[in-house]
Amino acid sequence: MPHATIIGAGIAGTATAIGLTHAGWHVTLHERATHPETSGAALGIWPTALAALDELGVGEALRAAATPQAAGSIRRPDGAVLATLSAERVTRRPGDPVHLIARRDLAEMLAAALPVSAVRYGSKVDPSGAGLDSLAGLDNEAGEARADVVVVADGVFSTYRTALLGERYRARYTGQSGLRGRVAVTTHEVTETWGPGRRFGVTPYLDGTTNWYASLDAPPGQRAAGGEVAMLRELFAGWHDPIGQVLDAITEDDVMRHDMYDVHPHLPSYVVTGGARNAVLVGDAAHGMTPDLGRGACEALVDAVTLARCLAPGRVAEGLARYDRLRRRPTQRLQTLARNAGRIAHARRLAGARDLLLRAAR
């Protein structure tokens, strides 16, 4: 039986492990954490990603646990609508709406679909000084076959990407820091509100709760000396309803803060092959993108099913080349779009002209 070693059991690595297992591969998944992810806010799952989850056998569980996303708008801080997003338009072609699911619920569903023996939690693997040969030999110590393929799924700060492709391809700070959480406030509409150098988003969620997110221009690593909640209330004071209500309900313990990175420059290939060595990058390790389009996890799921379809045992190099052809261009286009969307949302100069154009385009 062909054997794949996968590095990282995030969404990309776990989904790939399920896909390859279904395709007849023996899989070993190394994850440095000791258990599946238990934190994180909600993720928007777009129809293409839901189709990928259907292929992995997890789609129905997700539909049952998720909330279909309501209609939405982009607004100015005074509440004026700049653009609208109709839920029907997103749904019309694929037949599924965008579904919101708690990240930990998705992580649990994926972990439950894996063979228990496939995953080794608490297994941090280290590429330092290792060539591809020793990557492929990773599971030899465990008495397992040498890997026919190494799947690199160790996230946006991937050390294996560096080992394979060099220091040039890095996680680049976007200049924006993101904060998010969930509050017990009922809202009815998805809104994202743009102000100079900052934005605030509100998404109705389950059981009368609301997910919120904010982003602001900030140096990397900066944290509010007087607490994030006080800083948020000051930055977004006077913004339209229901932002004030949401801000009143936020407590310091509920705020998650992440600086936002993407992978830059675009990778020349998602595949490194040569001799008996085969490695492939999936998810954020390949195409880490800013969350502005809400597509990083979705694309990781599509990577997983595409790779599983491409990798016929015995014809690994051909299958990897096909995966690269199918996935590199579309995901790199999204990386660029996402970064530009973030810049437009935070625009300081020409924000007035941007708003006029958006309103005219409605």
Ligand SMILES: Cc1cc2nc3c(=O)[nH]c(=O)nc-3n(C[C@H](O)[C@H](O)[C@H](O)COP(=O)(O)OP(=O)(O)OC[C@H]3O[C@@H](n4cnc5c(N)ncnc54)[C@H](O)[C@@H]3O)c2cc1C
């Ligand atoms: C604020 C925010 C909001 C987002 N919202 C959305 C959204 O609505 N919809 C969407 O589709 N996407 C969204 N995303 C993007 C999404 O979170 C990522 O694209 C996705 O989590 C990437 O999954 P991954 O498995 O590639 O990487 P990760 O989730 O980073 O997983 C990598 C895994 O590898 C492990 N690992 C790393 N190094 C090693 C090692 N040496 N040995 C063993 N294990 C290792 C890590 O512990 C980790 O578990 C958002 C991102 C952010 C920051």
